[in-house]
Amino acid sequence: MSADWQPAAARISAAPSIGWLLLMSLWLLPILGGFGRFTWLGFAVIGALSVRTSWIVTSAIYALAAAAIPFLPWSEALTWGYPAVWIVGIIHALIVSPSWLNEAWRRRQDGLPWFRPTPRASRPSPPLPAQPAGPRAVDVDTGVFGVSTADYLAPTPMSAPATMPAAAATETQSGSVPAVNAQLDPQTATVDELAALPFMGHPRAQYLVAHRAAHPVRTLDELIVLLALQPHEAAAMRGSLTFASTATATRQPPAAGGRILDV
Incomplete structure (x- = not known):
């Protein structure tokens, strides 16, 4: 334990810049400009970077929906199917975006690498004996x-x-x-x-x-x-x-x- 000990490093205290926020929001481009066909790609990007299962599963669901729409038996499936996926995907992305930015900023503060799951919290110290x-x-x-x-x-x-x-x-x-x-x-x-x-x-x-x-x-x-x-x-x-x-x-x-x- 003592061989790997290091004094506590100073954490990044400055707020994220506008440029950093825009860079971390580029995953929204395939959702906004894909008209429902590439919604899955945006969620796949953030899911792979953070290795978060929920976003990877969401990407798979949107990909299956986009692939199934042309084979639906309804005559107007193409007319309404992709716009529906597009609108739902945009709303979903706006809900997920704050969580993604917090995750990205925390990784930058802690120096955590991408394409790896967030490490679990370290095991707590043993409790002190009961006090009189x-x-x-x-x-x-x-x-x-x-x-x-x-x-x-x-x-x-x-x-x-x-x-x-x-x-x-x-x-x-x-x-x-x-x-x-x-x-x-x-x-x-x-x-x-x-x-x-x-x-x-x-x-x-x-x-x-x-x-x-x-x-x-x-x-x-x-x-x-x-x-x-x-x-x-x-x-x-x-x-x-x-x-x-x-x-x-x-x-x-x-x-x-x-x-x-x-x-």
Whole structure:
């Protein structure tokens, strides 16, 4: 998971231009100018580009209707058949057009390719454990209502950094991967040291080192916000991390009717 991690990219915020809207509306030409004979072609274009089953099926229905009209037993089938398909197709296209433009604009924002179905939403994160009854406060570090690191991590105080064994120190100086069992300060550790942590990897480690000067990492909550860590990822890293500003801090007992937030 951490090997493919990338920081959130800025989404395209500008509204679509008139030229882009006209380009994305060219699929209407065979519907407007085909007089019922090529209505199927317009829906086939948007159905193939977005791989949406409903538009592909609609294209097939219009194609069958256009092909069947000459073989109908009524004498005026050609006179009224194609105009009826033409009018119905235009009305149908005007109804579908907003959905198509939204689909096309969302693909442009997300950088999704054409001729592929829209990917499903990513699997949601596992739910947090049930919270005890009582007043809920806002976490001062993350700003999230009623959720702090103490909600899903063990409430043991953070200990001072452990001394690295001589063998581990020798490996670190020689360029080998540092030992994971040594506690690291995210504010001072190197990229290689951070990359050895569970769920960290080099992309996250490089991002942390590049941004920790402007965004100091003094607590685990700040690390969670900076790297967008999931609860299980933060729990796995916690035993290998230490923070200079909170190494000697002790946890106060919860007050009656609520709990003390980690600050």
